[in-house]
Amino acid sequence: MDKKPDARTDIERVAKLAGLALDETERIELEQEMGRILDAFEAIQTVDTTASAPVYHPLEQVNTLRPDETQPSPERSDLLAPARCQKDGCLFVPRTVN
Amino acid sequence: MTYETVIGLEVHVELATRSKIFCACPTDFGQEANTQCCPVCMGLPGALPVLNRAVVDFALRACLATGCRVSQVTRFDRKNYFYPDLPKAYQISQLHQPIGLDGCLDLPDGGRRIRLREIHIEEDAGKLIHDPWEDVTLIDYNRCGVPLLEIVSQPDLRSAEEALAFLERLREILLFLGISDCRMQEGSLRADVNISVRPAGSEKLGTRTEIKNMNSFKAIGRAIASESRRQAEWLRQGRSVSQETRRWDENKDASFAMRSKEDAQDYRYFPDPDLPAVVIDDAWIERIKASQPELPAAKRQRYQAEFGLGDYEVSVLTTDPALSALFEQTARLSGRPRDAAAWLMGEFLQAVKARGSRPDELTLDPAALARIIGMVEAGELNRTAARVVFQKVLDEGADPDTAADEAGLRRMDDPHALRQVVHAVLESCPDAVLDYRSGKRQAFGFLVGQVMRRSGQKADPQQVRDLLKATLETD
Amino acid sequence: MLDFNQAAALGQAIAARQVSVREAAEQSLKAVACQKTKLNAWITVDPDQVLRQADDVQRRIDQGEAVSPLAGVPVAVKDNISTRGLRTTCGSRMLADYTPPYDATVVARLSRAGLVILGKTNMDEFAMGSTTETSWFGPTMNPWRPGHVPGGSSGGSAAATASGQVLLALGSDTGGSIRQPCAWCGLTGLKPTYGTVSRYGLIAYASSLDQIGPMALTAGDCRILYEILAGPDSRDSTSLPDSPLPADCKLKAWTGGAGRPLAGLTVGCLDDAAPVQPAISAARAAAIRQLEALGASVEPLAMPLLDEAVPAYYLIATAEASSNLARFDGIRYGYRPDDADVADIGDYYARGRSEGFGREVRRRILLGTFALSAGFYDAWYLQALKVRRLVCDRYAEALRRVDLILSPVSATTAPPLGASLADPLAMYQSDRYTVAANLTGLPALALPFGQDSQGLPVGMQLTGPSFSDRLLLAAGEHIQSAQPVTHCAVDGEVSA
The missing domain is CATH 1.10.10.410 (Arc Repressor Mutant, subunit A)
Structure with missing residues (x-):
């Protein structure tokens, strides 16, 4: 299994997935830092976990459900107040799809 | 060479719960933009999801009705991607442990059995509106967090006709379960089509494309026909079909490539740490089973056996749950199922059609219709007068006896x-x-x-x- | 001049009308103003809003409304906890102008209990850091030695409390962010059992690890504040009803006795080969002596997997963070790039997020995105979840043998400003003693135990079984009644 990323192509792929843009200097620095961190973190690869099930939640509580009841939604103006760009009760972004 | 078309469907249905899947906002369609939102469904920092119990109940109904194996432990996963209609930048869905697996659905009239791969629960995204005047996209989050079921078939369908028959059958089951209104024009039923072609007789699956954005059964039929023609044509020309997602353009009556497999997303699914697992025990399943509505196939058999209705009457009365409920109640109250069927298929459906509405949108008290049937039977009303009384009952909610008296319609038998x-x-x-x-x-x-x-x-x-x-x- | 260093005493004085709520609030506001530039503990303080709250609480007290033992006491709130109408920044440029339209559950509980929210405290950006130096609003100083960091990420809450500007604060703890700044600032702080305090309104770093908890000078104040915070919340699916300790939990039978209140308790002292500063060893020895003097028996406890717990923790925390922080896209709130310069929607996201997030946050988002990405999920993220299982199992086993576990909070005392930022890996590894409580969900209490040669405080940590929060705090109270906590001298003036 490929454990380590091919540094160069990988940091760009990861940054794209993460919705981040890195300039050249930062890309090189982060690549090195990430490489060093992952080298150190490889310690976990040597732990024998064949018999252990992953922990998804620390206390593994289940079935926290709510009844199907509605409550009035808060005022639109309150909810949209923190947004910078509004038009006709909608938020907007630069055009996405044609 | 002749080619065989191989089709798999991914059907999304909005569940008809009162509130959203993870918050208490209402799910009503067609409201003013961003008025059915709260910190949870708008993904405000710090807001957390709490699962609506009815969503699990409804999903269980669908699983039981399609013979799916219900997962004893089901979990939610986050599907991560950036898009302006997705406020948290992840969709809460189910990848690793969906609620139902390995079901099936029989095509009508003794048709083939189509296997279902899985049924899973997820949340709907918001709606983007492309502003005609400025170069911006407006966002309405009202639909965010409306519960969805995704029902995924195996690639068992072989033609547009079969695909449509499958969808009709599925729609009818979901309608009769009362878990979705299945209105394609409102987007509460949507289907993506996976389609490939292969030389007739071959066992190996060809490269498939996925077509999205069909908003009617007709469009789905046309999209399948057009895409299978396109793929077969390409293969005949010695070209290879590339795995891609295509978008159906209703106006152009054709599909267009949206994105290829190469730039397919890496969604980084992982278990949502905000949502504990749901454990579904036998008692829960039994509770759902005990209250499971009668499905249309069973209804059809029963109408023939119990009421002696003909194929045509049976098929009309079981197209719509409101109509079939009206029929059953009127038949029981009047004791005259054939008359009940005749009234509903005649006067009632004509009125529905004349108003351009659906059976559930008209209010008709089955007891009133049963009374009209009784009065005709007893000779108190002739047919013409009975129709007038029926109209008054339907239009004004009138009491049939009062209506007959007030309009002086009762037969002169002195x-x-x-x-x-x-x-x-x-x-x-x-x-x-x-x-x-x-x-x-x-x-x-x-x-x-x-x-x-x-x-x-x-x-x-x-x-x-x-x-x-x-x-x-x-x- | 009011002279209280315990919230409980101030609360009593307010209830007895010896001090008005406004007086208490004004004194805190004055202290905030005095130490603002020196410590930079706060991001937002709105004096008008504080005084309005104070008058409102006073009115409730005057009308005889049963409020709480802490009614009228000012409290600091870490700036990743949502406060309706009060800016909540997470120490980030991304949220520098964000005012939440709703209150976190804990904030609503504080208000209901009549506490006066004095303001929002500085923190590492999105709680990602151990020194409060990654804040967009500049670093916070340690009140004990202003050239040193206060710890983090809840460093602003720690500095504000240690310097006496407030007597109580809320912090959040994902990998030690309450306990480590408490240790470095000479305070008591509890990372509660996961699920006992609602996370609703806490701007998530890592959802399966985050917990809000109390910070104060003494365990007694932490206990009173904890009682206000804890309890199930229908808005948080991971919140739990108060569960009794399991029947086989030995701690359950602990009653203590006069003079020897910890009699009957077995405390396992973490037996760890990793080097610690001499002051830390000295504090450990002092803690053992203290525990024994109070009647507990202390035995060494080997705890394997400490080395692997840190990478498991960072992989899980950053994976969850990469998803939790994806919502910051500038559309509904937060930093937004200038639309005019944006080429397409992908560019829009990348520009805004890269400009809005600081370096450490970007690094952790990248690490977490990597751990979840196709081809690496199994070896990194899933393996981390399995190591988490092993850590949980080891702690469960240990807590069947001993009642509580004693360990350092950190291998060092507070380093000078700037010393930690150069080496992120060393910073991550300094969380060695704190992350296990987050991986396992167990409650852990940081208690001050003396100072090093420079006069910087040292803290020790007690970890207990799930839901033993109150017993941990009670043990802390016994320890502190035997040996009172030393206060920080501010402006040459030693508070008694």
């Missing part, structure tokens, strides 16, 4: 009163009487009509004919 009307008519129409007596038989019809009119259409026509004949012959 022989003395009818005899007076007959005498009055004969006196006022001496010419017609002469004509009749001189052998002009058509004059009789005229006289019957006059008596009916003077009785306000309340007289029984047969009784009028008998009395008129007797009077003309004795006088």
Whole structure:
């Protein structure tokens, strides 16, 4: 299994997935830092976990459900107040799809 | 060479819960933009999801109705991607442990059994509106967090017809389960089509494309036909089909490549740490089973066996849960299932059609219809009068007896009163009487009509004919 | 001049009308103003809003409304906890102008209990850091030695409390962010059992690890504040009803006795070969002596997997963070790039997020995105979840043998400003003693135990079984009644 990323192509792929843009200097620095961190973190690869099930939640509580009841939604103006760009009760972004 | 088309469907249905999947916002369609939102469904920092129990109940109904194996432990995963209609930048869905696996659905009329790969629960995204005036995209989050089921078939379908029959059958099941209104035009039922072609007789699957954005059954049929033609044509020309997602353009009646497999997203699914697992024990499943509505296939058999209805009547009455419920109640209350079927398929569906609405949008009290049927049966109303009463019941919610009385529609069955009307008519129409007596038989019809009119259409026509004949012959 | 260093005493004085709520609030506001530039503990303080709250609480007290033992006491709230109408920044440029339209559940509980929210405290950006130096609003100083960091990420809450500007604060703890700044600032702080305090309104770093908890000078104040914070919340699916300790939990039978209140308790002292500063060893020895003097028996406890717990923790925390922080896209709130310069929607996201997030946050988002990405999920993220299982199992086993576990909070005392930022890996590894409580969900209490040669405080940590929060705090109270906590001298003036 490929454990380590091919540094160069990988940091760009990861940054794209993460919705981040890195300039050249930062890309090189982060690549090195990430490489060093992952080298150190490889310690976990040597732990024998064949018999252990992953922990998804620390206390593994289940079935926290709510009844199907509605409550009035808060005022639109309150909810949209923190947004910078509004038009006709909608938020907007630069055009996405044609 | 001839090619065989291989189709798999991914059907998304919005569940008809009152509140959203992870918050208490209402799910009503067509409201003003961003008025059915809260910190949770708008993904405000710090807001957390809490699962709506009814969503699990509804999903279990769908699983049981399609023979899916229900997961004892089901979990939610986050599907991560950036898009402006997805406020948290992840969709809460189920990848690793979906609620239902390995179901099936039989095509109608003894058709093939189509395997279902899985049923899973997820949340809907918001709606993007492309502003016609400025170069921006507007966002309405009202639909964010409306619960969805995704029902995924195996690639078992072989033609557009089969795919449509599958969808019809699925739609009918979901409607009768009462878990979705399945309205394609409102987006509460959407289907993505996976399609490939292969040389007839080959066992190996060809490269598939996925087509999105069809908003009617007709469009799905056309998209499948067009894409299977396109793929077969490419293969005939010796080109290879590339794995891609295509978008159906209704206006152009064709699909266009959206993105290829190479730039397929890496969604980085992982278990949502905000949502504990859902453990579904036998007691929960039994509770759902015990309240599971009768499915259309079972209804059809029962209508034939229990009410002796014909194929056509049965198929019409089981197209819609509101209609079939009306039928069953009216049949039970009136004790005359055939009359109930005739009224509903005739007068009622005509009214539905005339108003351009759906059966559930009209209010008809089955007890009132049963009473009308009873009055006709007892000879208290003739057919014409019964139709008038029916309209009043349907339009105004009138009580059938009151309506009949107020409009003076009840049949005149007092022989003395009818005899007076007959005498009055004969006196006022001496010419017609002469004509009749001189052998002009058509004059009789005229006289019957006059008596009916003077009785306000309340007289029984047969009784009028008998009395008129007797009077003309004795006088 | 009011002279209280315990919230409980101030609360009593307010209830007895010896001090008005406004007086208490004004004194805190004055202290905030005095130390603002020196410590930079706060991001937002709105004096008008504080005084309005104070008057409102006073009115409730005057009307005889049963409020709480802490009614009228000012409290600091870490700036990743949502406060309706009060800016909540997470120490980030991304949220520098964000005012939440709703209150976190804990904030609503504080208000209901009549506490006066004095303001929002500085923190590492999105709680990602151990020194409060990654804040967009500049670093916070340690009140004990202003050239040193206060710890983090809840460093602003720690500095504000240690310097006496407030007597109580809320922090959040994902990998030690309450306990480590408490240790470095000479305070008591509890990372509660996961699920006992609602996370609703806490701007998530890592959802399966985050917990809000109390910070104060003493365990007694932490206990009173904890009682207000804890309890199930129908808005948080991971919140739990108060569960009794399991029947086989030995701690359950602990009653203590006069003079020897910890009699009957077995405390396992973490037996760890990793080097610690001499002051830390000295504090450990002092803690053992203290525990024994109070009647507990202390035995060494080997705890394997400490080395692997840190990478498992960072992989899980950053994976969750990469998803939790994806919502910051500038559309509904937060930093937004200038639309005019944006080429397409992908560019829009990348520009805004890269400009809005600081370096450490970007690094952790990248690490977490990597751990979840196709081809690496199994070896990194899933393996981390399995190591988490092993860590949980080891702690469960240990807590069947001993009642509580004693360990350092950190291998060092507070380093000078700037010393930690150069080496992120060393910073991550300094969380060695704190991350296990987050991986396992167990409650852990940081208690001050003396100072090093420079006069910087040292803290020790007690970890207990799930839901033993109150017993941990009670043990802390016994320890502190035997040896009172030393206060920080501010402006040459030692508070008694």
